[in-house]
Amino acid sequence: MSSDALVEVRDLAKQFPYQRGPFGRSKVFVRAVDGVSFDIRKGETLGLVGESGCGKSTVGRLLLRLLEPTRGEVRFEGKNIFDLPGEELRQLRQHMQIVFQDPYASLNPRLPVVDLIAEPLVTHQTLSRAEKERAVAGLMTRVGLRPAFMSRYPHQFSGGQRQRIGIARALSINPKLVICDEPVSALDVSMRSQVLNLLGDLQQEFALTYLFISHDLSVVKHISNRVVVMYLGKIVEVGETLEFFRHPAHPYTQSLLTVIPVADPHRRERQRRILEGDVPSPINPPSGCRFRTRCPYAEARCAAEEPVLRDLGGGHLVACHLE
Numbered sequence: 001m002s003s004d005a006l007v008e009v010r011d012l013a014k015q016f017p018y019q020r021g022p023f024g025r026s027k028v029f030v031r032a033v034d035g036v037s038f039d040i041r042k043g044e045t046l047g048l049v050g051e052s053g054c055g056k057s058t059v060g061r062l063l064l065r066l067l068e069p070t071r072g073e074v075r076f077e078g079k080n081i082f083d084l085p086g087e088e089l090r091q092l093r094q095h096m097q098i099v100f101q102d103p104y105a106s107l108n109p110r111l112p113v114v115d116l117i118a119e120p121l122v123t124h125q126t127l128s129r130a131e132k133e134r135a136v137a138g139l140m141t142r143v144g145l146r147p148a149f150m151s152r153y154p155h156q157f158s159g160g161q162r163q164r165i166g167i168a169r170a171l172s173i174n175p176k177l178v179i180c181d182e183p184v185s186a187l188d189v190s191m192r193s194q195v196l197n198l199l200g201d202l203q204q205e206f207a208l209t210y211l212f213i214s215h216d217l218s219v220v221k222h223i224s225n226r227v228v229v230m231y232l233g234k235i236v237e238v239g240e241t242l243e244f245f246r247h248p249a250h251p252y253t254q255s256l257l258t259v260i261p262v263a264d265p266h267r268r269e270r271q272r273r274i275l276e277g278d279v280p281s282p283i284n285p286p287s288g289c290r291f292r293t294r295c296p297y298a299e300a301r302c303a304a305e306e307p308v309l310r311d312l313g314g315g316h317l318v319a320c321h322l323e
Ligand code: SF4
Pocket: 250, 251, 252, 289, 290, 291, 292, 293, 295, 296, 297, 298, 299, 302, 307, 319, 320, 321, 322
């Protein structure tokens, strides 16, 4: 294990069975994640990006062992989480939490906020009512909510406040890793930057490591130290944020970046290269490079040979045959 890696993901794959044909008699497999490897370094924010259906949220759930993999390993502080028996896994889960895209859907509407925020805490510790309320009041204050509202229910809060409840809940057991799965995509622009700033402040204060899953590269640029791009279950590019946005190397990344507005009025707007065609089916992905059916540079080799990630220097990796 490299000394600065909190999480090491190796050849991780997840296939979901799917019935099709008359009366569902033919069983096929959706290859949602197909052999991905990457590290999450201690204290960093790693952005994981790609279009809807590329497998990024499945990776997030595999990292928490909310799903069992088809193959591969996820090592958290050196331990493969898929080898851990029940009690050890429960102990390890104290260090890993998730913030969901839609806090309303992920919060039980019948529970008051005090119980929602304290839920992970009371799973791991025995607390009196007073201790629980004290802990929740501290967390609510820290995420910008008034503790006086702890007996209210989720529907009595705005979308941004509900996301703060989700963040307070994730922080309640002092995790090391927080997986943020599209945490701001349901929020309006002003609320979005407030929640991103809050996540940044909390990271400093609590020495958190984030895996930040998003389809929105402008959000990822704002918060991430490094970026991983997925396409149809595979990683196509990895890089430090600055280098990644200055010199995107994969044609898919280049296409994604053209839709980000350029803030500097003196810079020429990037030439728009809109992605054409639909994402192919993960049941039967294209041979060779999976992006070849949408790639403007595709050549014969791209159909015959799958490109592997190669290092362009400084940890910038790309899976493309183009030199
Ligand atoms: Fe395009 Fe070929 Fe590179 Fe794939 S390997 S991104 S098809 S040029």
